[in-house]
């Protein structure tokens with residue numbers, strides 16, 4: 208297993224990816240391995256606790272968050288393929304655990320969590336895919352937690368260009384929320400769906416062939432609407448898009464990365 | 465003041481939101497108006513750094529003011545008194561209403577058959593305490609003189625935005641309103657003419673009014689000065705033309721020094737309307753002096769508590785009192801931009817409303833509105849005094865969840881089950897596997913997520929299972945992996 212030159216990283220797959228979108232999780236792992244990481248996936252991980260935390264059930268959130276803290280014993284980075292969960296770890300754990308015996312561990316974990324696109328961007332520094340002459344633009348939806356929570360506005364665009372060579376863009380009013388918002392989507396479903404509809408219209412208006420996002424929560428709402436309205440556009444996790452692009456490339460060149 | 469209850473008989477937030485969502489026109493109104501205001505704000509802050517500097521400075525001043533609130537209020541009272549402004553304290557909205565009515569009745573001579581005429585500058589504090597209703601119940605006649613407020617009053621509605629009260633109305637609606645409600649007014653959709661018509665009506669009333677009532681943007685302690693910002697001149701007229709001026713001021717509006725004013729002014733007007741400064745900046749420091757030709761003969765300042773002392777003592781929520789009522793959080797809120805202010809069913813809508821209304825009128829009365837937030841963070845980012853609005857909305861959710869009726873309710877049980885399912889990894893792996901294996905049974909429609917969104921279906925295998933297999937494979941073929 209252990210090859211000296213490999214970089215050890217943990218992957219926290221998130222609860223949504225685990226049951227609904229494991230492809231996004233696997234593609235995350237493939238990408239990391241492709242770029243020289245040794246991926247460790249603690250089997251005891253469940254959920255970062257954000258759904259309960261954001262709904263006002265702090266105690267319950269804490270009970271679930273507590274058990275995640277024990278999983279990352281080595282000082283490796285913890286890569287999270289979700290801006291929302293990454294932001295929960297990074298920003299909310301220190302506050303959530305402020306008066307808790309595990310406060311130090313919480314801070315330590317928080318400091319090691321990196322959202323996937325941010326991690327990939329540093330990992331693939333120097334890698335450049337030649338720009339492609341193609342009409343198949345990629346439109347990226349950046350979640351509010353990535354944009355504001357983590358301050359990672361345009362990372363996806365840079366990453367798409369770098370790894371796929373395809374033109375990447377953002378929709379009009381890119382900073383507008385997609386309407387998902389966790390339990391917000393079921394507590395105020397009409398409002399949430401209306402916001403999602405507006406976001407989908409903006410995404411479709413770009414004429415892009417691919418829709419990607421770093422957050423499966425957003426994708427669940429966006430794809431739900433797109434599918435229901437019979438749209439041709441369908442969103443996927445940015446890891447899945449990038450991994451497919453890389454595979455196509457290596458297949459064409461007949462070389463391994 | 466309005467008695468909202470959580471009873472099911474009244475339409476709640478969700479029902480009101482659905483009503484707005486059924487009207488594409490109304491949604492477009494809000495969307496365009498908010499986009500316009502956001503644009504104005506963005507161009508008013510030359511760069512992000514400029515904003516952050518002003519924000520830090522403003523936050524510091526307001527925080528300093530809060531840290532010495534009782535002392536500052538005493539200084540304010542003393543200085544105002546020396547200046548000839550009579551200061552009163554009101555603990556509740558009802559007390560403030562009574563007090564104001566008594567001040568008016570003591571000042572204005574009784575005229576048989578002629579109601580006392582009150583003209584008002586824009587003031588959210590008076591909206592908060594329901595002053596117009598109270599005075600009208602006592603036979604007085606109140607007229608709003610801010611154009612937006614005037615329109616809303618004519619339409620018998622309430623403001624839907626704290627800075628732009630009539631933002632929910634289209635010009636066609638205002639044209640119809642004017643032609644129906646104002647004597648000899650032809651229907652016109654020409655906005656300038658509409659404003660002209662409104663001003664004409666108001667102009668006459670300023671001369672006739674017995675009392676002018678205004679709010680206060682900043683009360684400056686060290687000089688005993690009341691600062692009032694506005695763009696239409698109606699604030700100045702309301703506070704100078706009538707013989708009596710009453711200013712209603714939330715106790716959190718006090719700031720230490722006159723020199724604190726410029727940064728606050730700058731950040732407020734830029735955040736609100738994108739202006740570097742408002743057309744009128746009124747600094748009121750006394751009634752008319754003997755050698756002066758105009759101005760009221762008496763100025764009264766009513767310092768309103770109405771729950772503010774409680775907020776002051778609440779460590780988690782005290783930051784709310786920094787609010788300078790700029791409205792930027794509303795303009796940047798994607799929920800507000802969809803449904804506007806009325807759906808909130810409260811005096812203060814939008815993010816600040818979600819934080820402040822449960823504090824003024826109780827979490828039971830305003831619990832549902834705390835749900836109406838996707839925690840996207842846009843409000844917190846633009847708040848010029850750095851109020852962590854998303855955190856505070858979450859805090860309100862926590863307080864709601866702790867209500868006995870809520871902690872015994874359905875949602876609380878769902879979360880208890882959730883803990884069971886996610887706190888025990890072995891158990892979690894079992895049930896998540898079962899869910900994926902029963903994926904064919906998963907419903908096609910799942911209220912309330914549907915009907916406008918397809919329901920996602922569980923995958924064939926969980927990531928946990930696939931990673932287990934993957935690790936095993938890497939172990940066997942491991943040595944020559946890429």
Ligand code: SF4
Nearest residue numbers: 787788790791793847
């Ligand atoms: S909370 Fe902040 S952004 Fe909202 S009105 Fe108050 S000062 Fe303005």
